[in-house]
């Protein structure tokens with residue numbers, strides 16, 4: 730059972746050798762990025778309805794962006810284009 734689960738180890742070892750001496754030290758989990766101090770994550774379509782801080786309209790049934798400054802519990806859900814244009818329409 731589960732004999733194939735370690736199949737990727739050889740590739741991982743090769744990668745580790747390639748990166749030896751180089752410390753990638755990813756501080757942000759994969760799928761997240763930092764923009765202007767905000768941690769940003771792409772979110773898929775959700776059943777829930779959110780209020781976009783960029784345009785003050787509902788974020789519903791669309792893939793969107795989740796962003797927070799310091800506390801993930803304070804995350805906000807943005808329309809993707811609103812997030813991209815946030816510098817032009819910064820929430821007050």
Ligand SMILES: [Zn+2]
Nearest residue numbers: 781784808811
């Ligand atoms: Zn919006």
